[in-house]
Amino acid sequence: MIAIALRNLKHRPGGFVATFVSAFLGAALLMAFASLMDTGDTESLTTTAVVGGGWCLVIVAFAVTSTLSLSVRQRADQVALLRSAGATGPQLRRMIVGEAAAIALIASAAAVPVGYALGRVLLSLLQDTGQVAESVGYRFGPIALGTGFGVTLLGAVAAAYATARRTAGKAGGRPERPRLRRVGAVIFLLAGANCSVLTATLMDGKGVDAMQTAGQAGIWASIGLALLAPELLRLVTAVIGPVVRAFGGVAGELAVTGVHSRARQLAAAVMPVLIFTGVATGTVYMQGIEDRAAEGQIQPEYAQDVQTLNYVVVGMIAVFVAVMLVNTLVAATTRRRREFAQHRLAGATRGQLLGMVSLEVVLVTVAGVLGGSSASLFTIVPFGSARAGELWPSASPWQYGVIVALAVVLTAAATIQTTRRALRGPATAGVRA
Amino acid sequence: MNDAVRVESLYKTYENGVTALDGVSARFASGTFTAVMGPSGSGKSTLLQCAAGLDLPTAGRVFIGGAELTATKDTARTKFRRSRVGFVFQDYNLLPSLTVEQNVLLPLRLAGKRRPANARQILDRLGLGDRTHELPERLSGGQRQRVAVARALVTEPAVVFADEPTGALDLRSAREVLGLLRAVVHEYGRTVVMVTHDPVAAAHADAVLFLADGRLAGSMAHPSADAVAERLAHLGDLTTRAAA
Ligand SMILES: Nc1ncnc2c1ncn2[C@@H]1O[C@H](COP(=O)(O)OP(=O)(O)OP(=O)(O)O)[C@@H](O)[C@H]1O
Ligand SMILES: [Mg+2]
Numbered sequence: 243m244i245a246i247a248l249r250n251l252k253h254r255p256g257g258f259v260a261t262f263v264s265a266f267l268g269a270a271l272l273m274a275f276a277s278l279m280d281t282g283d284t285e286s287l288t289t290t291a292v293v294g295g296g297w298c299l300v301i302v303a304f305a306v307t308s309t310l311s312l313s314v315r316q317r318a319d320q321v322a323l324l325r326s327a328g329a330t331g332p333q334l335r336r337m338i339v340g341e342a343a344a345i346a347l348i349a350s351a352a353a354v355p356v357g358y359a360l361g362r363v364l365l366s367l368l369q370d371t372g373q374v375a376e377s378v379g380y381r382f383g384p385i386a387l388g389t390g391f392g393v394t395l396l397g398a399v400a401a402a403y404a405t406a407r408r409t410a411g412k413a414g415g416r417p418e419r420p421r422l423r424r425v426g427a428v429i430f431l432l433a434g435a436n437c438s439v440l441t442a443t444l445m446d447g448k449g450v451d452a453m454q455t456a457g458q459a460g461i462w463a464s465i466g467l468a469l470l471a472p473e474l475l476r477l478v479t480a481v482i483g484p485v486v487r488a489f490g491g492v493a494g495e496l497a498v499t500g501v502h503s504r505a506r507q508l509a510a511a512v513m514p515v516l517i518f519t520g521v522a523t524g525t526v527y528m529q530g531i532e533d534r535a536a537e538g539q540i541q542p543e544y545a546q547d548v549q550t551l552n553y554v555v556v557g558m559i560a561v562f563v564a565v566m567l568v569n570t571l572v573a574a575t576t577r578r579r580r581e582f583a584q585h586r587l588a589g590a591t592r593g594q595l596l597g598m599v600s601l602e603v604v605l606v607t608v609a610g611v612l613g614g615s616s617a618s619l620f621t622i623v624p625f626g627s628a629r630a631g632e633l634w635p636s637a638s639p640w641q642y643g644v645i646v647a648l649a650v651v652l653t654a655a656a657t658i659q660t661t662r663r664a665l666r667g668p669a670t671a672g673v674r675a
Numbered sequence: 676m677n678d679a680v681r682v683e684s685l686y687k688t689y690e691n692g693v694t695a696l697d698g699v700s701a702r703f704a705s706g707t708f709t710a711v712m713g714p715s716g717s718g719k720s721t722l723l724q725c726a727a728g729l730d731l732p733t734a735g736r737v738f739i740g741g742a743e744l745t746a747t748k749d750t751a752r753t754k755f756r757r758s759r760v761g762f763v764f765q766d767y768n769l770l771p772s773l774t775v776e777q778n779v780l781l782p783l784r785l786a787g788k789r790r791p792a793n794a795r796q797i798l799d800r801l802g803l804g805d806r807t808h809e810l811p812e813r814l815s816g817g818q819r820q821r822v823a824v825a826r827a828l829v830t831e832p833a834v835v836f837a838d839e840p841t842g843a844l845d846l847r848s849a850r851e852v853l854g855l856l857r858a859v860v861h862e863y864g865r866t867v868v869m870v871t872h873d874p875v876a877a878a879h880a881d882a883v884l885f886l887a888d889g890r891l892a893g894s895m896a897h898p899s900a901d902a903v904a905e906r907l908a909h910l911g912d913l914t915t916r917a918a919a
Contacts, residue, residue, distance in 0.1 A: 492784050503772035503810070584768045587729070588826065589757030589782040591750040670729050673768055 246324075247340035258345055260573035264309045265349035265394045266356075267562050268302030273357025273382070273390035274364055274558075280383035281365060286373035290364065293454045294555045299393060300461050301521065301559065304468075305566045306346075306394060307401035309573065312510055314338055314405040316577045335406040342402030343395060350391045357390055358382045360558070367551045423469050430466030434459045434620045442624035452628045453528060460524030460621030464517045467613040471509035471516065475501060478609040486601050493597030496585075500598070501605055510574045511606045511657070512613070514567035515649050519614025521563055522645045524621030525556040530637045531622070535629045564648070568656040575599075575660035582664050583672025592665050599661045603654050610653070611646055678738065679705040679834045679866035680726055685735035687721050687889075695721035696732065697889035703834065703868050708860040710877035711870045712903065713886035714910060719870040722886065723836045726868070728756035740833030757786050761827025763837035767819045769811040769826075776807040779825045786830065797825050801855065817848025824855055828865065835859065837869040841876055853879045874903035885910060 275295030278287045321334055329337075361382060368374040437459035445452035467474065479486075479501045486494045501508055529552050536548075582595055590598075626635050664672070680703040687696040695718040703709050711719050724730040726737055728744050731752075737744040739759045746752045761782075769778045779798065780790060798804050801821045811819050820840055827835045837856065841849035857879055859865045869880065877883050878900040885892040887910050895906060 492787065495784065499777065500772060581770065581772075584770055585781075585785075586753065587762065587764070587768050588770070588778075589753060589785040589830075591753045591785075593750060594785060668730055670724055673764075673766075 247337045248344065250320075250337075250341060258313060258341070260309045260569050261306070261313050261342070261345050261398070262349050263569050264302075264305040264566055265346050265398060266353050267565055268298070268306055268397075269350040269353035269390040269394045270356040270360060271298045271558060271562055272302055272393055273353060273386040274360035276389035277357065277361035277380070277382045277386035278364060278368075279385045280381040281361075282374070282378055282381075284374060284378075286368055290368060290551070290555070293457065294364075294559075295389070296454065297457050297461060297521075297525075297555075297559055298562070300458070300465065301517070301563060303393060303397045304465050304517070305562075306397040308510070308513060309566075309570060310342055310398055310401040311405040312570065312573055312577075314342075314402065316573070335403065338406035339399055339402045342398040346395045346398035347391070350394045353390060353394075354387070357386060361386065364551075364554070367554060371548055371551055373548075373551075420472075427466045427469035430462050430469065432466075434461075434463030434466055434617070437462060438620045438624040442627050446628040452625055453532060456528055456621045456625035456628070457525060459624065460520055460528075460618055463617040463620035464520030464524075464614060467520070467617050468513040468516045471512040471609065471613070472505040474516075474613050475505055475509055475512050475605065475609045478612065479605055482605070482608065486604065490597065490601045493594050494601050496594075496598040497601035497605065500602060507574065507577075508602060508606060511571055511602075511653070512610045514563070514570045515607055515610025515653055516613040516617070518560075518563045518567045518652075519611050519645060519649050520617035521614075522556075522560045522648075523615060523618035523642055525559065526641050526645065527618065527622045527635055527637055528625050529553065529556060530641070531626050531630050531635050534636075564652060567649070567652050571653060571656040572660045575657050576664060578661075579664040579672055582661070583669045586665075586669035587673065595665060596658065596661060599657055600654070603657050606657075607650050607653050611649055614649070615642075677705045677741070678702045679707075679740060680868065681738040682722075682726050683736040683738075685722065685725055685737070686733045687718070687725055687730070688733045695889055696725065696735075699735075699886070699889070699891055701884060701891065703866060705833075705866050706860060706864050707882065708857060708867045708880045709869070710880035710883045710898070711868060711886060712872070712874075712877055712883055712907060713892065714907075715872075717886045718889040719886055720838050721889075723762075723838050723868065723870055727760045727762055727836045728752045729762065754786075757782055758830055759833045761830065761832040761835040763820070763823050763827050763835065763840045765839040765842040767811070767816075767823045769819055769822060771811055774808050774810060775803055775814070775822050778811065778822055779829055782826060782830050788830070791829070794829070797828060801825050815848065816844050817851055820844060820848070820852050821855060824852065824859070828859060828863075832865075834866045834868060837867065839870055839872065841871065841873065849873075849876065874898075874900040874907065877903045 272295060275291045275298060278291040281287055324334060362380050365374065365378070365380050369376050369378070437455045441452050441456040441459060445455055479498060483498045483501070487498050488494070490497060529549070532552070533549055585595055622635055623633055626632050681701075683700050685696045685699045686694070688694045699718070699722060711722065713719055721730065725732040728737065731747060742759070744752065744755055746755055770781065773781065776798065780794060783790065795804070798807055801824070803818065803821060803825070806814065806818070811822065814822065840856070841852055844852060853876055856867050856869060860867050871877050878898050880898060881896070883895045883898045883903055885894065885906065892910055893906070895902065
């Protein structure tokens, strides 16, 4: 079965691209932050590593598990085929887990040079801002490698194991487990709320340290709400579905019907939009609050530098989540090639299908942006109260505008571009794919 | 008699250099049920897809219901095809996320037409009246293929093409689907062109057209299973497969 797993990787590399990309980038980010701990154990090194790395850890673990589950589910057909050829459940599980482990290993190995370079950049930023002595030499050692390989591998294998149990567990059966997902969502939301409360109470007046708990609050809440993506999407569709239907013609009707029957698949697209909006909004506004609170406390040039460092960290995380977003959407849309072809065989034109997908994008982004905005409040409100004594940040809305615009543009571009590609060639070839 | 479909000197060479159709001319009269047979790889599916406007022939002309299919752009061909042609596939190609009823009505909705008054009747006639709100995955192969036939009929097309519609079905379901296709022709006056490997299935048709190496290789009116099987044996290496 391991042999089949390796053969799969060799012959259908396309199906594994999404998992590879998220594992690769995730491992690189984790290695970069963890390498600061290899470099030394001064307070600023450890704080940067723990805060930045802590945010990454949760997001990377979530990204790797969600892309991996997506790619395993995509191959339900192949699994069914192997099963009918006599493969047992445990054999299939070994195959799926073997593939996941192989991808995680290759991706982590490829991530080493990138993680090394990023870690260097972080250290030189810390040195430029005077937080770390110039004499400290960069070291990339066991902590970086252990964290990078460990988290990626563990995340991938755990996700593969869980998904394999569902996909390969029963012949032809793919029971949805909404209760488990909802319980998970509640746990993440509670964890987020807990961090929020800690930020507003224990961390009140603690200055920068509040950033850590506040940042975590938003991330936990984003993931909790992301797990509720199917419900969120149904809710949004119930509210604006009639409008989409009324103005979208057949395409609108198909989009709305699609949401009702394919809520789970489309939810895979809502998740990254939600996490991107939630994490980016939360961290950017938290940094804004921090900047204003810090004004006058430290010397101006110094504050400027610390600010740069924080924005680099936030930027790295935002870029990672943005890549995840595109990555997931491309994978989820490519998977619909056959569905698109079947629509075309039934008489749909390319234009009608692009219309349908565009309207789905509307529903998906509305759900994702609403969810993400709510999640970001878990960060912004308590941090504002702890750091600046204000619940609602006196910040301008333009950064939020930019984040939402980015989410919309990335989602639309990735989805529509991939749909165009999936519509190429005759429909008869598409159903064979 | 009117021709539902007429093809003139159809040629099709795929990008890999394989010539699947090598000058095929044929006409299918309205209200008839024709089977197309021939060895594997003889070009049957290619013929059906080119005649249905699903694929573009390299050369040749296609007329459906008296109108020539001249469009080369995908969208224009789709619009031409969806009001004039129904297609039934071996593997059904029903949309898994749509219910039976939504699947059947899909071509109409795509063409921007209203739900016909007889939609209910069509489903009832197919014995699917009580399953209209089920998803295809809950149906048996035979039931799915009946849904596919209903979907192919719903736009009242000039012709219904079926490519091995019973290829994935057990004997009883296959007989039901063949009976249905016969009824489509003899009770509703539609035209059906069906590719099949099975002489027994071909015997349900009014006539059989034989294809070999991308060319016509004769025809037979009022076919019987035995006569068809015998003719196929002469056509080439297919005998073993057809009997299997
Ligand atoms: N998309 C394609 N690209 C390249 N070659 C093709 C393609 N489709 C069919 N062919 C080739 O064209 C020839 C005719 O194929 P076609 O599918 O029409 O045969 P068929 O009579 O339907 O066979 P079967 O009974 O096995 O279904 C074959 O040699 C086949 O390999
Ligand atoms: Mg064929």
